[in-house]
Amino acid sequence: MKILALEQIRKCEELTIKEEDMPSVNLMERAANACAEWITKNLYQVKRFNIFCGKGNNAGDGYAIARILKAKGFYVKVFSFNPKELPPEAAKNHKRLRELGDIELLSFEKAYELKFEENSCVIDALFGMGLKGKIDDPDFIKIIDFLNGLENVHKVSLDIPSGLYINDMYPEGTAIFKADHTLSYQFWKKAFLHPESGMYCGQVHILDIGLNKNYIDEVEVEHFISDDAKINSFFRRREAFTHKGRFGKSALIAGSYGKMGAAVLSVAAALRTGSGLVYSVSVDSGYHIMQTNNPEAMFRKGGNDFIDTITITDDEYTIGIGPGLGTEPQTQEAFANFLKSYNKPLVMDADALNIIAQNHKLLKHIPEGSIITPHIGEFERLFGQFKNSFERLDEAKKLAEELKIYIVLKDHRTQIITPEGKVYYNITGNSGMAKGGSGDVLTGIITSLLAQGYTSLQAALLGVWMHGKAGDFAAEAHSKESFLPSDLIHQLGEVFKLLNK
Ligand SMILES: NC(=O)C1=CN([C@@H]2O[C@H](COP(=O)(O)OP(=O)(O)OC[C@H]3O[C@@H](n4cnc5c(N)ncnc54)[C@H](OP(=O)(O)O)[C@@H]3O)[C@@H](O)[C@H]2O)[C@@H](O)CC1
Numbered sequence: 001m002k003i004l005a006l007e008q009i010r011k012c013e014e015l016t017i018k019e020e021d022m023p024s025v026n027l028m029e030r031a032a033n034a035c036a037e038w039i040t041k042n043l044y045q046v047k048r049f050n051i052f053c054g055k056g057n058n059a060g061d062g063y064a065i066a067r068i069l070k071a072k073g074f075y076v077k078v079f080s081f082n083p084k085e086l087p088p089e090a091a092k093n094h095k096r097l098r099e100l101g102d103i104e105l106l107s108f109e110k111a112y113e114l115k116f117e118e119n120s121c122v123i124d125a126l127f128g129m130g131l132k133g134k135i136d137d138p139d140f141i142k143i144i145d146f147l148n149g150l151e152n153v154h155k156v157s158l159d160i161p162s163g164l165y166i167n168d169m170y171p172e173g174t175a176i177f178k179a180d181h182t183l184s185y186q187f188w189k190k191a192f193l194h195p196e197s198g199m200y201c202g203q204v205h206i207l208d209i210g211l212n213k214n215y216i217d218e219v220e221v222e223h224f225i226s227d228d229a230k231i232n233s234f235f236r237r238r239e240a241f242t243h244k245g246r247f248g249k250s251a252l253i254a255g256s257y258g259k260m261g262a263a264v265l266s267v268a269a270a271l272r273t274g275s276g277l278v279y280s281v282s283v284d285s286g287y288h289i290m291q292t293n294n295p296e297a298m299f300r301k302g303g304n305d306f307i308d309t310i311t312i313t314d315d316e317y318t319i320g321i322g323p324g325l326g327t328e329p330q331t332q333e334a335f336a337n338f339l340k341s342y343n344k345p346l347v348m349d350a351d352a353l354n355i356i357a358q359n360h361k362l363l364k365h366i367p368e369g370s371i372i373t374p375h376i377g378e379f380e381r382l383f384g385q386f387k388n389s390f391e392r393l394d395e396a397k398k399l400a401e402e403l404k405i406y407i408v409l410k411d412h413r414t415q416i417i418t419p420e421g422k423v424y425y426n427i428t429g430n431s432g433m434a435k436g437g438s439g440d441v442l443t444g445i446i447t448s449l450l451a452q453g454y455t456s457l458q459a460a461l462l463g464v465w466m467h468g469k470a471g472d473f474a475a476e477a478h479s480k481e482s483f484l485p486s487d488l489i490h491q492l493g494e495v496f497k498l499l500n501k
């Protein structure tokens, strides 16, 4: 799914109205109907709604929803801010509400006297995507603070929680409504996907309001959601009449004394992802651990307690390097020599990235088309600190282009960044995956996919998607708190079953 810029959403809205030859207020009605339907279906225990309207079309959505919910028999109160200043569509809906006469239209001040019943619902229609600068009007700050302080009520934002920008970091010191649910129209927005703003959105639900399909198909964007449709468009089923040589050879260069778990996990993940052959290049002191845990893998010694020799050449295997490698001087040297002589795309994680962070000259030796998979800490060690995740992403786009590599920036919503400057947000997975070892599993999965002939972009997209899905299945089976990175590996079979359906 594409993520559109503000002007593109406005253009799409305009074109929809023009092509369908309808009054613009009809589109607002469509949006309001979609929200009312979602609310009545999903918050079915709620009988009372208190709707807070600002001064733009977001308020118009709020007025229209008030009318629709009232007609369905709910108790509805509307609180507004000086509705004289409304744009035409919102003004029409405000007028209709006034003419109906059976809904209380109140000022914000009245809200402070109201008893908000348990299980009632507050709807935030204060600001939508038209907000500029900060919310610094004292009336709005006061009402937002007050609503954020309410307990035991459901909180729903229309389009976007008031105070946030759709695709950028919000300004410091602004007031922001904190939603339990955000009902947004047609497209994901970057605000829902970055931690600083995402924490205000609660659960995000994207409602189809039938915006112009041709425009959406054709419009050029840089940001995407890596959704099921994208994954299914290139996932390949395993054919009959085949043999192990067809599915590539993976080699995981990983592990050191005390860090064999990382190596074991990455090798196991590569095996479970379907690579025809998997080699472990690791240390002698971890030999028994590796062979006992992963008897299907072959072993090649790269050192005694830490790796000091890497003798793999380009045409042998597809390589994943880094998990549990350590940063001993001899390992650093072996890694540097290896990187200088190796030219095929590879997957790099963890200590491979930490070694590069200590020797930036190595950056230019990363083979074109490689995939690096830093978490935020590793990214910052490599490239410095950033004010926020939006700025970090902008820098990652520049770096991916400059170095001609794919960056998998691991975060709550992991971003896959291409050398062409495109960004794919992954939306599978959950907070239970924030555990040591989770990244080692991802390295194994992506390496295995790359070995099987997926392109670097496909391997990164599919690998991150599968890893997240496995996390969702593991959370279902064992809880987010309790599942382990090894459970992710055990769930990969379920993930493949789903992909093969
Ligand atoms: N996408 C779609 O297809 C559809 C979208 N729809 C809906 O339209 C919404 C967008 O509507 P919108 O453009 O009127 O913006 P919204 O945020 O409601 O109001 C902005 C108002 O606030 C004002 N204002 C700005 N900054 C301010 C500040 N710092 N402090 C104080 N005031 C400030 C600003 O003033 P101005 O800048 O004009 O002077 C203006 O009066 C969208 O989010 C969705 O809900 C649906 O109805 C139909 C289908």
Ligand SMILES: [K+]
Residues within 6 Å of the ligand: 058, 124, 125, 126, 127, 128, 157, 158, 159, 160, 161, 162
């Ligand atoms: K809102």
